[in-house]
Amino acid sequence: MAMTDSTGSTWRYRWAHRQNDRRQRAFRLADEAWRRRDDELRRLRTLAGSFHGSVEAGAGLPIELAPGEVVFWTLPAAQLVEVRHTAVLPAPELSVDPEPPVVRPRRPEGVKVVDAGLAVLTNRRLVLLGGRGRRDWTYGRMTGLSHDPGAPVTLIQVLDRRRTSGLLLPTGAVADFRFKLTLAFADAIEQRAAVVAQLDELIAEHEAVRPARPAVLTPAQARVSALLPGGRRTVAVGAALALIVPAMLFESDPPVRPGSDVASAATPAATATPPPPPPPPAPAVQVKPKPQRTRTAPTTTPSRKTTPQPAAA
Structure with a gap:
């Protein structure tokens, strides 16, 4: 049986049910996205505060670690890339991207793959152990660093190498590599606290935009x-x-003066008569100029000659 209110109508209950259902679904979607991001930020915060690499992670690797050097990250499926012509890359920064971009498995134009092998990230350098040899990027000589926002490519410039080079990684390993590279570089310059403070600020900003549960209508x-x-x-x-x-x-219909309707109603409708034909055109009249009268000298006309009558005797 349908529920009715005091007025006996049921459409109000249907409206309230639809509105509450729509608002709750929108809230659940927003809350789930917010929780996923919050969990990720807190995971990074914990990692930045407690993760410092380990010497044991380098056991069995074909690389000799220097005293005090620890391994942060390894990946056996990395590719070495080079760029022949490129601009000067921005200086390395201790920045954590609040919204990591979604990268696609593609190679940007102008980037050439020259080798592949095992990538090793330590607190002092990034190393690629490839089939053609070894490539090192030491943090102390690093002058430029750029992460491609749409591709899994990281380019690096160093002092002792002319060409810009870097790594092309699988898309699933990009986020973890970039964050741990930031931590390793921060340790190299003794600025780990700056990364931790930045994550604390991101967590506080994210907490301020937490979705609020909608009120029930x-x-x-x-x-x-x-x-x-x-x-x-x-x-x-x-x-x-x-x-x-x-x-x-x-x-489209301008107003009519008052009284015109009454006058038109009182006047009988006139029968429609065809309009009179137009008058024929008047013939053109040419006006000749009036001749001027001139005075002439009087002329004597000969008078009739009468026959003289004989005088009476």
Whole structure:
């Protein structure tokens, strides 16, 4: 049986159920993403505070460790890459990316694979033991470091080598390698505390943006607009049309003077008569100039000669 409120309507309960379900699903998704990121930051914080490598990790490796040198990380499937022409790389920084980018298994343009082998990361250097020989990047001689944001490539510049070189790694090993390289470089310059402080700050910032659980909506909060298919948007569109349509009609049909409707209603409708044909064009009249009258000298006309009558006797 459907639940009804004091007004006897059930649509309010359906509206409240839909809204609460939608809000709870959105909250669960946001909360899960937040928890995953929080767990990752706290894992990195623990690693930065307690992980310092070990000498035992270098046992069996074809590399001789110097006194005090410890192994941080190893990977047997690394590739050595070189770049013939490149700009000066930025100086190495002790920065932890708060949002690690998603890298794709691709090789950037201009990067050439020249060897492959075992990569070893220690607190003093990065070494690649390849089939063609060994390549070392000592932190004390490192002048530039760049992690590609979209590819699993890290490029390094050192003082005693002209070409820029680096490593191409499997995508699953990129995040761990980059973080432990930061820790190893921090230990080399005695700045591990700076990395720990940076992670503490990231954790505090992340804690401040934790999603809040939404409040539960009640049927009494339902509005009549929820009955419409589009809700508030439909009401807003209808109100806009109610204002626009009369304005358009007003512009297309101008107002009539008062009394004209009455006068037109009182006047009988005239039968439609065809309009009279246009008058024929008037013939062109040429006006000749009036001749000017000139005075002429009087002429004597000969008078009729009368026959003289004989005088009476």
